[in-house]
Amino acid sequence: MHRRLIAPGALATASLMLAIPASAAGFSPGAPGIGDPYYPAYGNGGYDVSHYDLRLKYQPATDELEGTATLLARTTQDLSxxxxxFLLDVSEVRVNGAKASFTTSGxxxxxxxxxxxxxKGTSVTVVVRYSGVPSSKQAYGFTSWHRTPDGGVGANEPEAAWWxxxxxxxxxxxxxxxxxxxxxxxxQAISNGTLQSTSSRLGWTRYTWRSDKPQATYLATLAVGKFDITTGTxxxxxxxxxxxxxxxxxxYGAARASVERTGEIADWLSRYFGPYPFNALGxxxxxxxxxxxxxxxxRPFxxxxxxANGSNTSVVVHELAHQWYGDLVSVRGWKDIWVNEGFARYAQWLWSEHEGEGTAQELADYVYASHPADDAFWTVKPGDPGPENQFDIAVYDRGALALQALRNEIGDEAFFAVLKGWPQKYAYGNASVADFQRYAEEVSGQxxxxxxxxxxxxxxxxxxxxxxxxxxxxxAQAADASAQPKSWKKIAATNDVHGHGE
Incomplete structure (x- = not known):
């Protein structure tokens, strides 16, 4: 569940996609975008990263960040x-040990x-030394770095890494x-994965975290502040x-009463989605x-x-469901966002059943009846909503409604086989809405x-x-929009996460 301010891809100019003369015969620049039509300037062409090593120093009082990033990659074309x-100020770049020239654009x-x-096919090591004040940087009119009274947080979708x-x-x-x-x-510094070590010297403490399974860049996070930390298994x-x-x-109390149930909820979700796919949780x-x-x-944010209105395990269910649908299997393109959000919302409906607060069928009936035919809700297409509607409530609620329709069409046995088998088929990779349809047809035979x-x-x-x-x-009873399931307010309480909230 996320905020979306604007559709940056709509601002990308055609000049970004123009070919630039190669600096050597047969070699050409990598594209300044990976090819996603929603966000033409996001990602890059010409190489594939396998590992990020980030060594950082952060001063909470001033929001100053210094870093050395080492990227291990392999070229996918002959690159000039x-x-x-990236947005911060770069002082040096080295490629395979040699100093490289650099500039900024766009x-x-x-x-x-x-x-x-x-x-093409070359192993490449890129080292970037940089510094800056993340909260002072904006792109497309917004920031994905959030100052707190005691530090800062990097967390957003579809972009957060640049800061x-x-x-x-x-x-x-x-x-x-x-x-x-x-x-x-x-x-303290909080990030993804497992805490490998801590060490203190001369008034500073170093926290070292490791995320050892493939992870999308927007799913990487950093939070520095003063935290109460709990551990368990x-x-x-x-x-x-x-x-x-x-x-x-x-x-504080409601937050802790909700998030402390993370382990219980993850174990419950594994019944539907298969074994938890990572070696850390929180x-x-x-x-x-x-x-x-x-x-x-x-480690969801x-x-x-x-x-604010009390404990809410439903939002914890939503973000933990994404560990399978969104993290283990990530979108092939941002238009495939339904494969993330429709399923995480449907997990909330399943949790409602589990808690005895309304079945998924009752919730589906309520969503269908609550929006008349002329409601703009129905104009958003969850299977390809467009960048301006990527996180519209229809992607969530209409998206989950589509899953209940699928469940009713193919039956529970095939439906839950699909829910569990899909994350395994595309584990640690990427997939699309079309891939999901083909998989559901294969499993159901329909x-x-x-x-x-x-x-x-x-x-x-x-x-x-x-x-x-x-x-x-x-x-007639199911079609009555007044027949609101008991869980609805808890589920709807998570809806303000679609607002800008900045």
Whole structure:
């Protein structure tokens, strides 16, 4: 669940895609975008990153960040030059040990020209030394770095990395991470994965974290502040690390009462989605003014606002469901966002069943009945919503409604086989809505093109015949918009995360 301010891809100019003369015969620059039509300038072409090693120093009082990023990559074309996505001030770049020239362009492009051109299939080590004040940087009119009273947080979707490390910023290029952060004694640094070590010297403490499974750049996170940290282990044997800002005030108790159930909820979700796919788990609640939560890999980010009305395990269910649907299997392109958000919302519906507060069928009926045919809700196509509607509520609620329609069409046995098998089929990789349809057809043995078209791709409310065929709003009572399931307010309480909240 995320904020979306604007559609930066719409601002990308055609000039970004123009070919630039090669600096050597047969060699050409990598594209300044990876090819995503929603965000043409996001990510880069010409190489694939396998590992990020980030060695950072952060001063909470001034928001000053110093860093050395080492990227291990392999070229996918003969390269004369390549880009990284980044905003802070760069002092030096080295490619395979030799100094490289660099400049900036566009909103967030760092253009690097190595001393010698790089042949296709070459292993490349890129070292970038940099510094800056992340909160002072904006791109497309917004920032993804959030100042807190005691530090700062990098967390956002579809972009957050630019503010704290140089990257190939698109889910298609996943990598492993080592993040080592030096902070003043008394502050802590939280990131993804497992805490490898801590060490203190001369008033500073270094925290070293490792995320050893492929991870999309927007799922990498960094939070520095003063936290209460709890540890534990799930029934499945996964270590859990949770962190709560010490100054959450009245929201502290509700936040902790919710996030401390992370291990229990992850074990419950594994019944539906298969074994938990990573070796670390947890969540963190910094004292931000943002309104959204985010499925940062192994350690989701939660806004204090999520708990303003009391404990809310439903939002924890949503972000943990993303560990399978979004993190383990990531979108092939940002238009495939339904494969993330529709499923995480549906997990909340399953949790409602588990808690005895309304079945998924009742929630589906309620969503269908609550939006009349002329409601703009139905004009958003969850299967390809467009960048301006990528995080519209329809992607979540209409997206989950589509899953209930699929469940009714193919039956529980096939449906839950699909839910569990899909993350295994595409584990640690990327997939699309079309891939999911093909997989559901393969498992169920049924043609599903018409169902997917009706519920995901038509900009209108499915008519009564289609709804009845999918067993949605199949009775007068179910079609009554006043028949609100008990869990609805808890689920809807997570909806403000779609707002800007800045």
């Amino acid at each position: 030059r390549f880009d990284l996505d 909103e967030h492009e760092l253009e690097i020209t190595p001393k010698s051109p790089l042949a 704290w490390f140089p990257s190939n910023d698109h889910p298609l290029d996943k990598a492993t991470y080592d993040v080592s952060v030096l902070v003043p004694d008394g502050s 799930t029934d499945g044997g996964i270590p859990v690390v949770n962190a709560y800002s010490k100054d959450l005030g009245a929201n 969540g963190y609640v910094p004292n931000t003014t943002t309104g959204y939560a985010l499925e940062t890999q192994t 939660y806004s204090p606002r999520q708990f 043609p599903l093109a018409a169902l997917f078209d009706t519920w995901l791709f038509q900009p209108s409310k499915p008519g009564t015949p289609a709804a009845r065929d999918a067993s949605i709003a199949k009775s």
